[in-house]
Amino acid sequence: MELNDPTASALYEAVVRSGGDLVVGLDFDGTLAPIVEDPTQAHVHPDVPDLLVALADRVRGVAVVTGRPVRQALALGDLDQVGTRIAERHRSFIVLGQYGNERWTAVDRRVVSPRPPAGLAGFLREVPSLVRRADAADAYVEPKGLAVALHTRRLPDPVGSFARLLPLVADAATRHGLAVEPGRLVVEVRAPGMHKGLAVSRLAEEWSAKGFLFAGDDLGDVEAFTELRAMRDDGIATMAVCSHGGDGPEELEEIADHVVDGPEGVVDFLKGLVADLGPQAG
Missing domain, CATH: 3.40.50.1000 (HAD superfamily/HAD-like)
Incomplete structure (x- = not known):
């Protein structure tokens, strides 16, 4: 080739x-x-x-x-x-x-x-509030067992919604001892390490x-x-x-x-x- x-x-x-x-x-x-x-x-x-x-x-x-x-x-x-x-x-x-x-x-x-990481259950309880604060209430929330992913691709303003959501998610993840993995109009929260x-x-x-x-x-x-x-x-x-x-x-x-x-x-x-x-x- x-x-x-x-x-x-x-x-x-x-x-x-x-x-x-x-x-x-x-x-x-x-x-x-x-x-x-x-x-x-x-x-x-x-x-x-x-x-x-x-x-x-x-x-x-x-x-x-x-x-x-x-x-x-x-x-x-x-x-x-x-x-x-x-x-x-x-x-x-x-x-x-x-x-x-x-x-x-x-x-x-x-x-x-x-096992699922410590802190994930607490973070999941905050997700409804996080997406509302980011004006992204219809974001697709994908539980993964060991992690959770929040997708903004389906929203009317996917890029703007992602930009608003990411810092809120990052702050909450840090408080719960979790890692943040941003992607293409998706942010994932999971165990560190x-x-x-x-x-x-x-x-x-x-x-x-x-x-x-x-x-x-x-x-x-x-x-x-x-x-x-x-x-x-x-x-x-x-x-x-x-x-x-x-x-x-x-x-x-x-x-x-x-x-x-x-x-x-x-x-x-x-x-x-x-x-x-x-x-x-x-």
Whole structure:
């Protein structure tokens, strides 16, 4: 696959050379699935299931690392069936949900999850007041078990509503000892201490990665991209791919090694990667 930028091209070639020692990590929303007004309808691109199987055949392991609960990602991406197909090939596939707090593997096929964070129940009791104060009473509130997300995409003034809501949510989350994760017209509140950078680091160690490629689209992926830079300094071939869907954060693009056009661009990029990796591993 030809990349226009010489630096990105060199990084890509190094990742391809890592081949059977390569780990591929992928965000879900905005990367494998389009951003939609109703997050319960964010189904993956139709080519994703077969593509994940093809990738798993050629690399050390494939992981979906998402802010969603694992069970949502499994359902919306048909990832349970993907896992079955990958396990039958004796290859490795993991889904990490809620930024790495939840874990599901194609072998164990059960969700391992901690208890909800202290303070979340108290924060949830404040949510109706917060959205009213922000003049965003119709914001979509999405409980996630270990977290809660507040979406303004459906509102008449989604950007203005988000701008008003974010500082109020951040203040309340701090009082309850919780972390705040702003995204594309969504703000998520969850337990501190876990993020995608830590999830990427643990996957690299677990799978003894000599190469790591990660694709993401939002602020929650910044830590993952940053971790890839640190891994590169330690001699691991890495590449950060930004899925740009039109309203993604500039911060992520600035630290990305390569930018593609939304989930369609991610799929095309991964198809090229599969082709360049060559025949499946034995």
